[in-house]
Amino acid sequence: MRFLGKISLFVVLLIFPVALSASESAWCPKIAWSQGLKGFGHDGQDGDDGRDGRDGRSGENQTIFADGNEVDLDLSGSEGEDGEDGEDGNSAYYCRQPRRSDRNVSGADGGDGGDGGDGGDGGDGGFLTVYYTNIEDLKKIYIRSQGGRGGRGGRGGRGSRGCRCQKRDWDIKKCSGTPGSPEYRCKTREYRCSNGSNGSSGWDGEDGATGRRGHLSLINRAEPVSPEKPTVTVAIRELQEGEFLLSKNIWQVLRGASTLLAPGSVIASKYREFIEQIFRSVRVVWQESRPLSDFDGSERVTIALQKNKQVTIDFPEEIWVEATELPLEGDTTDLVISHAIRQSEVTKLALAGVAEYGENLNLSLVDLARKSDALQTEFLIKYRSTSPGDRSRRRRNYQTRYEGKVPAELISYRHNRFSLNLGKLPIDSKYLIPGVGVDIELIAVRSLGDRSTEQKINWLGNIKRRTPIAEPQSHNIEGSSNL
Numbered sequence: 001m002r003f004l005g006k007i008s009l010f011v012v013l014l015i016f017p018v019a020l021s022a023s024e025s026a027w028c029p030k031i032a033w034s035q036g037l038k039g040f041g042h043d044g045q046d047g048d049d050g051r052d053g054r055d056g057r058s059g060e061n062q063t064i065f066a067d068g069n070e071v072d073l074d075l076s077g078s079e080g081e082d083g084e085d086g087e088d089g090n091s092a093y094y095c096r097q098p099r100r101s102d103r104n105v106s107g108a109d110g111g112d113g114g115d116g117g118d119g120g121d122g123g124d125g126g127f128l129t130v131y132y133t134n135i136e137d138l139k140k141i142y143i144r145s146q147g148g149r150g151g152r153g154g155r156g157g158r159g160s161r162g163c164r165c166q167k168r169d170w171d172i173k174k175c176s177g178t179p180g181s182p183e184y185r186c187k188t189r190e191y192r193c194s195n196g197s198n199g200s201s202g203w204d205g206e207d208g209a210t211g212r213r214g215h216l217s218l219i220n221r222a223e224p225v226s227p228e229k230p231t232v233t234v235a236i237r238e239l240q241e242g243e244f245l246l247s248k249n250i251w252q253v254l255r256g257a258s259t260l261l262a263p264g265s266v267i268a269s270k271y272r273e274f275i276e277q278i279f280r281s282v283r284v285v286w287q288e289s290r291p292l293s294d295f296d297g298s299e300r301v302t303i304a305l306q307k308n309k310q311v312t313i314d315f316p317e318e319i320w321v322e323a324t325e326l327p328l329e330g331d332t333t334d335l336v337i338s339h340a341i342r343q344s345e346v347t348k349l350a351l352a353g354v355a356e357y358g359e360n361l362n363l364s365l366v367d368l369a370r371k372s373d374a375l376q377t378e379f380l381i382k383y384r385s386t387s388p389g390d391r392s393r394r395r396r397n398y399q400t401r402y403e404g405k406v407p408a409e410l411i412s413y414r415h416n417r418f419s420l421n422l423g424k425l426p427i428d429s430k431y432l433i434p435g436v437g438v439d440i441e442l443i444a445v446r447s448l449g450d451r452s453t454e455q456k457i458n459w460l461g462n463i464k465r466r467t468p469i470a471e472p473q474s475h476n477i478e479g480s481s482n483l
Contacts, residue, residue: 038103041095041163044111044199047087052117052205053151054081059126059214065222066130066137073143076266077123080151080208086114088157089199095163097193102172107163107196116205119151125214125267133222135260142262147211154205162196169193216257216271225249225277231304236295236315239284239337246282246305250275280305281332284313288340303335311335318343320448322374338374339448345369346446347455352417354440357463358432361423363440365457367416377413378445379406379420386437388430398439401427434465 059075089111098105125145132138169192177183219225230248234241257271282303286292302314311333315321322339348369355362384398402425410421422440423432430436442457 038098038101038105039108040097040105041092041108041196043108043196044090044092044160044162046112046199047089047114047157047202049114049202050084050086050117050154050157050205053083053120053154053208055120055208056080056123056148056151056211058123058211059145061127061129061214063129064131064141066132066134066141068134068137068140070262071141071143073128073141073145075126075128075143075145075214077125077146077148077211079148080120080122080211082151083117083119083154083205083208085154086116086157086202089113089160091160092163092196095196097163097166100170100172101191102189104192104194105165106194107165109197110160110162110199112199113157113159113202115202116154116156118205119153119208121208122148122150122211124148124211127214127217128267129217129219131219131221131224133220135220138218138260139262141265143214143216143265143267145214145267147213150208150210153207156202156204159199159201162198164195165193167193213266213268215268216261217251217274218260218271219274221274225274228277231302233300233302235297236299236301236319237292237297239292239301240286243332244282244284244303246280246303246311247277248305248307249277250307278305278309279331280309280311281330282311283332283334285334285336287336287338290340313337315340320346320451322449341369341371341374341448343451343453345371346375346448346453349418349444349455349457351457351459354438354459354461354463356423357434357465358429359423361421361432361463363420363422363442363459365418365420365444367418370416372413372416372418374448376447377418379411379418380404380443380445381406381420381422381425382441383422383425383427383431384439384441385431388433388436390437398437401431432463434463436463437461438463 056078059077062073062075064071064073092108092110095107097107125147128143128145130138130141169190171188171190173186173188175184175186177185226247228247228249230246232244232246234244251272252275253270253272255269255271257267257269258265260271261267282305284303299316299319301316304312304314306312311325313321313323313335320339320341320343321337324336324338326334326336328334346369348367348371349365350368352364352366355364381402381404382400383402384400386397387399390397406420406425410424412419412421420442438459438461440459442459444455444457446453446455
């Protein structure tokens with residue numbers, strides 16, 4: 001019955017259109033047609049962005065002597081320039097919609113507006129330095145040292161109009177075959193037009209920041225203070241060419257600057273008052289065995305005098321230094337350089353071997369750079385092993401037996417050679433016997449002063465019964481810096 005039903009439906013479908021084909025309008029379904037899209041018109045051009053405003057000029061810095069005469073100063077910063085407005089986008093053009101197109105059509109888009117330019121920042125107020133001997137003379141000084149107003153941000157340009165449709169939809173009838181014949185068919189397809197999008201408006205620019213007020217510096221003395229020289233930078237190889245004379249001004253920071261000046265004065269509340277000028281004559285004493293001539297001329301150091309009167313020396317990051325300051329009589333200071341080691345020399349530990357077994361199991365390292373006398377060295381270890389009698393040596397069969405720091409009492413050092421007594425670690429003795437597979441990950445933490453780095457050393461092999469140094473089956477050495 002299901003098969004007969006299908007045959008009946010097929011027969012009906014064959015007969016039904018033939019019966020209706022006698023009338024042209026009897027078989028003309030309307031179909032919304034969306035295949036293909038045709039544009040018309042040209043997109044409008046986007047507007048240009050507005051130019052940012054220029055920053056205002058900072059006020060002039062001035063130094064004056066307060067002698068009781070009235071002084072009127074304007075050290076204000078100038079205003080920032082306004083940002084330019086963004087240009088409006090251009091409208092789409094040549095917006096002539098095709099007539100009775102056999103495809104859907106869409107109008108061109110309007111141009112976007114340009115962004116407004118940012119306003120320039122206002123200039124900062126100028127700094128005023130006043131020498132005085134009578135604090136009441138400061139009341140005769142009227143100053144305006146305010147920051148300039150920031151410029152206004154430009155407005156974003158407006159987006160422009162896209163092409164518009166003159167006719168939003170239309171029908172086109174298409175027929176095939178000979179009229180009156182069974183093959184004659186007609187279809188009416190519906191097409192649509194969509195307007196082009198209007199352009200987006202540009203973003204408004206940001207307003208510029210207001211400039212900061214100027215600051216006041218007071219010096220209670222009649223004679224000018226000589227310019228300070230708190231730092232000097234030289235090549236390392238020039239450190240022993242003589243003494244370096246440094247000076248630094250010491251100031252006390254206070255609040256309430258405007259209360260010291262004429263009423264109505266505009267200046268930052270924070271001000272500073274001169275205390276003294278300190279001096280140091282610095283000599284560098286080079287005690288490192290490597291001569292200064294070994295350093296490249298481009299490698300430079302900075303010697304600085306701090307406000308606590310201490311002297312510091314700053315080397316490049318790749319050079320580790322042990323320096324000691326030795327104050328002498330008067331204003332002279334010696335900077336003693338005991339060690340100067342390149343960072344690349346710090347990670348030159350090499351595996352010498354693994355020997356013995358049981359509580360005598362030890363691992364030996366040698367410092368190829370021969371710099372260990374100057375460095376502090378600690379060791380972290382992860383000791384993994386197989387079970388006794390396990391000959392598979394698969395990595396998954398290795399289990400952690402100890403992980404942590406190697407105690408200092410288990411480390412011996414002599415002539416740039418380290419020996420670590422692994423047999424005295426809290427490890428079950430059955431994992432220290434000959435034939436056991438061992439995977440050791442050792443991390444050497446090396447430091448000098450405030451510099452520190454790590455070097456990783458790996459060893460994979462079997463514990464041997466014989467006492468000579470065992471030949472490792474594999475080992476890997478790598479360094480990583482943690483400055």
